[in-house]
Amino acid sequence: MVVPAQIRNLVLMAHGGAGKTSLAESLAFAAGAIDRQGRVEDGNTVADFDPDEQKRGMSVKLAIVSFEHKHTQINLIDTPGYADFVGEVIAGASAADVALITVDATSGVQVGTETAWRIAEQRAMPRLLAVSRMDRENSSWASAVSAIRATLGPQCTPLQLPIGEAQNLTGVIDVLRGEAYMGDTDKGTAVPDEHAEALAAAREALIERIAEADDDLTLKYLEGEPLTDAEINSGLKTAIAAGTLVPILASAATSNIGTQSLLRLIHEHVPSPADITPAMGERDGTPVELASDPSASPAALIFKTNADEFVGRLTYFRVFAGTIKADAPLWNAQQGESERPSNLARVLGKDRHSVAELTAGEIGSVTKLGLSGTFETLCDKAVPVQLAVPALPAPVFSAAIEPKSKADVDKLGPSLQRLTEEDLTLRIERDADTGQTILSGLGESHVELAADKLRGKFKVDVVVKDRRIPYRETITSQAEAEYLHKKQTGGHGQYARVALRVEPLGRGEGFAFDNKIVGGAVPRNYIPAVEKGVTEALTTGVVARYPLTDLKVTLYDGKHHDVDSSDMAFKLAGSQALKEASQKARPILLEPILGIRIAVPDTATGDVMSDLNSRRARVLGMEPASEGHTTIVAEGPMAEFRRYATELRSITGGRGTFSSTFERYDPVPDHVSKKVVDAAEEESANLH
16 A cells, blocks of 8 residues: 555646647656657657647647656656646646646746746745746846746745756756756755856855744854754755755756656655645535544545547546545545446546545546546545535637538537546537537637547537527617508418507516507407517628527507408518518617726737727726736627637736626627628528
8 A cells, every 4th residue: 555655746847849748748657657658749759649639749638647656656647738728737736635737948927827827826835937848049047047936026035056958967966965967966066166156055055044944043054053864854844845945956848857856856855745735625514624634534636537549438546534445335425416427547648547446635537437527526435425526717719500411410419428527628519599519618729629529539520600699689669560461372462561660678677568459459368379480580781691589579550351350361461560660660780898807918918908999899807816817897799709818828928817607699790790790691691
């Protein structure tokens, strides 16, 4: 049995392309978990095994890389770096204890770095920073460290120094040990003389930061007494766990420089599940702590569900308390149902290594759970508990998904359901106004990838289109019309005359029907047929065939025939009378208006405001947000914001975010209305 003190759970996070997957590969190779080191560019790394990742050359979902090193079970959760897949990062962080954030030595702190830092900070996670790609052209240790400390804080302190950089990188210096580690070796040597001064300064700064984490060490340090090696090592682990020290490391993963030193740090100083604050859960409405105790009642959080074409449903989970044994029954606290997990395994990329049990602190997988989904808790039925669930961002980009063939129609629904089980940041809805199936996600790339999964993994051929804007129509004045429906076809004919009055209602009041017939001009039994004809005609307006709304229809006169009148005749007459009356009542188009909240860096506020003006938006106000950020509150037409997620990222360098809610319908300006009408006529012509 692996005990919690022997486990290290780290989530790898960063900006896209900053070397997370390469670092995971290097660590697994250095530990002997894999016998050949792959490359992201070649599509053969242990973490990027998904065909979509290999095709794109980047991570699009989290992967687990578990291995043993010096009797320590190390579980790395490699996550995507692009904003569209931040849900995977949040899921990975929910199962980890420590965040390992890579910073590209050629680019420094980027928006993805800040996002990773913010996620770790929200969860109060200890952090490590690895300045990656130190062997690349234009890499700069000094610039990267300066940017890290300026942006993320002075607690970020070098624990290593590079020996050279770019093509001249040959090794790293361990600041505490005062030793150099050349190439990919784990054997320390003397530090070159030219680095002695930098080493002394870095060691002094590091020891000062370590001393600050412990009152006794602080007092001893201030009194000028040297700290012993044991005190320094113990203090380093305490400071990392407390977050008062974030070590900065030097790394060149593809050359394996710095990898052995990072493994040693993980083994010796990174907090284990036994060292961190217990996870929080809830039992009968009362908060409870779940310490990493293998003998306690079991409690595990599912943090990822995959649809695997070979093993079926694959579930990743983290055991927070107790021990989970193969084939032993567990209770799904959210579903109120029993599960019997079999095929327990530790995970190394796409490979699964079967185990009989997984204990507190461990991360593993299980296949073919019957009903349990992501962020649900598996526990003991006698001691039920629900673990805390992280908040996920709401979708910001939507597109319509249409099947290409009749066979695809039948498969689309179940496949979409499986897709959203895998990724909780995707959302599926049926737009009642347009009849389209809408797939929403965190950006265009997110939705495009989901469509690719439908085609590749689920064999459903789909077309992705812009979602139609659910325009509506209304009238702006009162008008009357009458319609005579008369037809003789041998035998009984058809006869109905209907006279209607239409008048506008207030915005959002919908539709009202009033019967003002007197003297039996239209027999009472035909009134419902007239109303039905009117109601059905509301679905197709007279401007651009969009639904009519916000109007009152009054039936005030008509005529019937004792033999030839029927429900159908009065229904048709009511429908046509409404159309004629609506055409006389100065009809207009209405468009949906969104309420929008946009969080942007202060430096981008002017550009965002200017862009909003070009979108027919109206700025309602500005609110101070976090330091250096402002929230712009605005309203704007949905039609102008279909691709705003992509465009806002471009304007703000990826640092702007927004949310929107439907507010109301407003009239479409004349110059815009003509374009909408022309587009509707063209679409109608194409259909016929």
